[in-house]
Each structure stands twice: as structure tokens, then as C-alpha cells.
Amino acid sequence: MAALPQHQFSGPVTVFQEVRLPETATPAGYSALIGAYGLAVPLPRTLFATGEHHRITERDGWRIMTLRHAPHPTLEGHLTFALKYEGLDLAILKRLFQATGPAPIEALVRASPTGSYARRIWFLFEWLTGIRLDLPDADAGRYVPVVDPELQWAAPETTASRYRVKDNLPGTPEFCPLVFRTRALDEFIGMDLPQRAQAIVADVPRDVLARTAAFLLLKDSRSSYAIEGERPPHDRMQRWGRAIGEAGRQPIDRDELLRLQRIVLGDGRFVRLGFRQEGGFVGEHDRDNRIPLPDHISARHEDLPSLIDGMVGFDRGPAQGLDAVIAAAVLAFGFVYIHPFEDGNGRIHRYLIHHVLAMRGFNPPGVVFPVSTAILDEIDEYRRVLESYSQRLLPLIEWEPTPQFNVRVLNDTGDFYRFFDATPHAEFLYACVRRTIERDLPDETAFRQRYDQFRQQVDAFIDMPERLTDLLFRFLQQNGGRLSNRAREREFAALTDAEAEHIETIYREVFGNG
The missing domain is CATH 1.10.3290.10 (Fido-like domain)
Structure with a gap:
């Protein structure tokens, strides 16, 4: 059997794909795979690398992990790192699988047939490419979700027994955008x-x-x-x-x-x-x-x-x-x-x-x-x-x-x-x-209720068609609760000074000062 082609993974760099790193570090996970396989794909919003420091740092669109997180510089090592820490990026994975072809993925699964990451990679290869790998169905290994629900929002699970995984991808191979779990989204959902x-x-x-x-x-x-x-x-x-x-x-x-x-x-x-x-x-x-x-x-x-x-x-x-x-x-x-x-x-x-x-x-x-x-x-x-x-x-x-x-x-x-x-x-x-x-819903319901109060109180002491009451309200609203001289002289010339003053008082009591 011919040896599989080897791809060169990057060492420490300061610039990756014209994006500057905040410090010298070694691309890991998706960034390493993009570089090694020359993948033309949209870069993830956060790129990962491993550095020399003993703590994880995140800035300028990079998350720099520590040396103990560094993956083995192989296809399997960086794929496992990506699934573990970065979640699924289906566009990158599909282009990667098209670049590798079936053989390296088959070899990866045969080397670790019960491994949870190997079985997820196997499932994703067949799901994204439509190509069935030359592998027997898995017969051992705990069922694991394809999407890590701790990292990304997932759909209800269905069993994919060939790989012994739970398919919880929130879409189909024709359309499946993904959403990461964030503190903001968790807080929004918790508001009910x-x-x-x-x-x-x-x-x-x-x-x-x-x-x-x-x-x-x-x-x-x-x-x-x-x-x-x-x-x-x-x-x-x-x-x-x-x-x-x-x-x-x-x-x-x-x-x-x-x-x-x-x-x-x-x-x-x-x-x-x-x-x-x-x-x-x-x-x-x-x-x-x-x-x-x-x-x-x-x-x-x-x-x-x-x-x-x-x-x-x-x-x-x-x-x-x-x-x-x-x-x-x-x-x-x-x-x-x-x-x-x-x-x-x-x-x-x-x-x-x-x-x-x-x-x-x-x-x-x-x-x-x-x-x-x-x-x-x-x-x-x-x-x-x-x-x-x-x-x-x-x-x-x-x-x-x-x-x-x-x-x-x-x-x-x-x-x-x-x-x-x-x-x-x-x-x-x-x-x-x-x-x-x-804001919008309570403000609008409160306004409608106050407007009804205004109209009822105006109607209680003066007969006026509804359209004129609406016009009266609009004039008051536009002029801070007072009828302008123009309105008094034209549309509402028939009002006495006392009536006009009483209407203005009603408006202020119902709506405040405008």
C-alpha cells in the first residue's frame, strides 16, 4: 500500500493568512489545517494557537492556548483539537475532507475505532461529502453527540448507529449554519x-x-x-x-x-x-x-x-x-x-x-x-x-x-x-x-389605554366627532400639551378659552407634560 502524503504543519509564527497574532505562537486546530492543506475558506471569528505562556490568553481574534494543549502535529491531532476546543466549522471540514480524500480518514478511524473523536470525524466525513468510507460499522464505544452542546447549540439527537454517535446537527448537508453558546445568549434565553x-x-x-x-x-x-x-x-x-x-x-x-x-x-x-x-x-x-x-x-x-x-x-x-x-x-x-x-x-x-x-x-x-x-x-x-x-x-x-x-x-x-x-x-x-x-409592546399598550382615557374625558364634557378628537390630540402632542395659536384660530376656533384650557388640563393629567 502506498504511503499517504504528508502535510507540513506550521511552527511558531507572528502572522497567519495576513492576520497578525498578538504574540509568537503555533497555529493549532482549524488554523493549522487551513495552512497545511491550503484551504480557501472563511477564517473562523476566533483562531486558535498554542504559545509559550502558562495561561490561556484571548485578544485580537486569537485564543492562545498553553503548551500542554498543543496537539500532535498530524491530521488527527489538529482535527481532534478543533473538535474539542473550537466546535464544528462545517465549511472548513468539508473543504478539508475534499482535500484529504477518504484514505486518511479511513486510516484515522482504523487506528482508533472506538475513539469518540475518530467516530465523530468519520460521521462528519460521510455526512458532508456523501461518500461512504470503506469501514465496517462501529461495534464498540460510548455514543457521543456530533455537536458538543457545551460549545454550540444543537438539535434534538437521533441515533446514527453506524458510527455510534448521536446526530444533533441543527440542519442538513444543504443548509446548516451553527451558533456558539455564549453568555449573552444564555442570559437572553434565561429571561423567558x-x-x-x-x-x-x-x-x-x-x-x-x-x-x-x-x-x-x-x-x-x-x-x-x-x-x-x-x-x-x-x-x-x-x-x-x-x-x-x-x-x-x-x-x-x-x-x-x-x-x-x-x-x-x-x-x-x-x-x-x-x-x-x-x-x-x-x-x-x-x-x-x-x-x-x-x-x-x-x-x-x-x-x-x-x-x-x-x-x-x-x-x-x-x-x-x-x-x-x-x-x-x-x-x-x-x-x-x-x-x-x-x-x-x-x-x-x-x-x-x-x-x-x-x-x-x-x-x-x-x-x-x-x-x-x-x-x-x-x-x-x-x-x-x-x-x-x-x-x-x-x-x-x-x-x-x-x-x-x-x-x-x-x-x-x-x-x-x-x-x-x-x-x-x-x-x-x-x-x-x-x-x-x-419597550415597544408595553409603551404602545400604555399609550392606547391613556389615549382612550383622554378621549373619554374630552367626550364627557364636549360633543366632538372622533376625527376632530384625533386631530385635537395630535396638536396637543406636537405642542407639548398646549393648543397652538394656529389651532385655536382655525380648526378649533369654536372652543372657548375655558374649554381649551380644560382640554389641555386633561391632556397633562393623562400624559404628563408631553
Whole structure:
């Protein structure tokens, strides 16, 4: 039997892949494998190495472990280190397995047939590549989870007896972003936000809650268009609001995504409706408006069928076993990176957040959290989160401009959209959901109740049509609780000084000084 090719692992370095280390250290785990096998993949958000110090340090995007953590400088050593300390990076693992081929993995498993890491590596090779290794089924060894639930969020386990592992991957080989366990996410989940939302609306009269829900729905629709820099006609905004209000009732599939795009855009005369049949990017053009200057390049149109099928499969399967907000972040941000449409992607991306939350019963029945409003208020952070992956992805995409001033991707990039670290996205979305529950929902219900008090007290001493009462309130609201001279002289000239003063007093008693 011919000897397997040997790959040279790096010694101590100060720079890795143009990224400077905080101190001289030896790449370990994924960073070592990327270097040794020349893998063109997005670098992990945190890279690992081993140094000379006797304590673990973390800064500048590196975690420097101690010498006692140093792995054996082999494929098995660095793979084991990665699974033990870094969790799963499926994009790196798939490119690595394509580079190694089956033989080294078969040799690794034969050398340690009962080893938990060897059996996880074996499972991952077959799951990611679709190639069955020339190995008999495992007959010994304790069952172990594929995803370490102490490091990353996992789906409910199913038994994979061939490898004696528990398959808890939160996705399929067509779509499986992963989220790391962090203190922030643990704290968000510990807040039990759905219960908080239920408690807020429990004592709110049904008619007030209905009006609150209608306002929040329109507010979210308006904000979602504003994020895209658009001010559509009121009827289109209302139609989109109604669609958001029905989120979660229909499963996501290709037809549903196409239906949503038609609602979002309304007029398809100047935009090609349907899934892209060419490349796509987010960004600008040069001064001559010819050469694309992309901030993000979308998935190749050839990869869209499998990627969309992967998202559909995730939504109907693994998403049901994940925390609702984490599942919403994975699906929604996965969709926006893929960017399957020529236009409408951003608004459908945010619709998918509502879809998952409603489907899982996270929000009270009939109430939509205005997540888009929270995103609009934190637009810079939203863009930073989007760029947290786009900026690492962009250098790996080979492309050329087309005669239509678009981009044509030249290399195989599909896996970069199937597998990415969605941790920043989940943390950001949880912060937005928390804000809507702790601020927007109680503020709006309280406002509606106070407005009802104001109107009832005004109606108790003066007959006035409802539309005039609404106008009266808006004037008071805009002018710090006082009627302006203009309002007194025109729309409300019929009020006596005493009546006007009494109305102002009612407003201040109900709403305070503005």
C-alpha cells in the first residue's frame, strides 16, 4: 500500500493568512489545517494557537492556548483539537475532507475505532461529502453527540448507529449554519421573554390589544421598507403588513417565497420577479457606473435550488428543536446572504424572523413584535453584523464583471452559504426582540389605554366627532400639551378659552407634560 502524503504543519509564527497574532505562537486546530492543506475558506471569528505562556490568553481574534494543549502535529491531532476546543466549522471540514480524500480518514478511524473523536470525524466525513468510507460499522464505544452542546447549540439527537454517535446537527448537508453558546445568549434565553410578553398583554382589554397589534404591525412594515431606503404607497405597505400578520401560518417553500416577493414589490415591470437567473451582489458601481464594487456577493444562481431546499428543510425540521430566536436568526440571515431574488430580499429576510417566531408561538397570538423598528434604530449595528461574515467571505469569491454590469462568480462558493457562524446574528436578533418586548409592546399598550382615557374625558364634557378628537390630540402632542395659536384660530376656533384650557388640563393629567 502506498504511503499517504504528508502535510507540513506550521511552527511558531507572528502572522497567519495576513492576520497578525498578538504574540509568537503555533497555529493549532482549524488554523493549522487551513495552512497545511491550503484551504480557501472563511477564517473562523476566533483562531486558535498554542504559545509559550502558562495561561490561556484571548485578544485580537486569537485564543492562545498553553503548551500542554498543543496537539500532535498530524491530521488527527489538529482535527481532534478543533473538535474539542473550537466546535464544528462545517465549511472548513468539508473543504478539508475534499482535500484529504477518504484514505486518511479511513486510516484515522482504523487506528482508533472506538475513539469518540475518530467516530465523530468519520460521521462528519460521510455526512458532508456523501461518500461512504470503506469501514465496517462501529461495534464498540460510548455514543457521543456530533455537536458538543457545551460549545454550540444543537438539535434534538437521533441515533446514527453506524458510527455510534448521536446526530444533533441543527440542519442538513444543504443548509446548516451553527451558533456558539455564549453568555449573552444564555442570559437572553434565561429571561423567558415569551412569558414576559404574555404577562404584558394579559390585563390589556381586547379592543386595546387589537389596536395595539394593528399599530405595531404597520410600524414594522413601515420600518422594514425604511431600512431599504424606500417609502412605498400606503396600500403596498398595508398589504405587506397584512402578510407579516399572517406569518407562520404557511410553511416556507419556493412558492411561498415567490408569493412574498410579489407582495413586497407590487410592480414587476422594472424588476424581474422570481429566483435569480444570473449573479447578484450588494454594493455600488464605479464612477462610470460599469464596474461593480460589491460589499457582498450573493450565492451563484446555479446553487439556489439546493440552498433554498436546505432552508426549507431546516425550517420544517431542525428549526423546530432549536430556541425560536436562534432558529429565526439562522433562517433569516442565511436567506439574506444567499440573496435569491433580484429585489425584495431584505424585507423577506425580516419576514422570516416573524415567520419562525409566530410558528413557534413565541409572541402572543395576534401580536407582531416590531423587530424591523428595533433594527432600524440599530441600523449601524445591523450592518456590522451582516458584514461580520460578508467581509470574511468576499476575498474568497472569484468573480468578473458582466456586460450587464453585474458579477459572474467563477469558483465554487455554495458551501460558504450553507455553513457559517451565525452567533453574532443570533445575539443581535435576541437584543432586538428583547427591546420590542420590554419597550415597544408595553409603551404602545400604555399609550392606547391613556389615549382612550383622554378621549373619554374630552367626550364627557364636549360633543366632538372622533376625527376632530384625533386631530385635537395630535396638536396637543406636537405642542407639548398646549393648543397652538394656529389651532385655536382655525380648526378649533369654536372652543372657548375655558374649554381649551380644560382640554389641555386633561391632556397633562393623562400624559404628563408631553
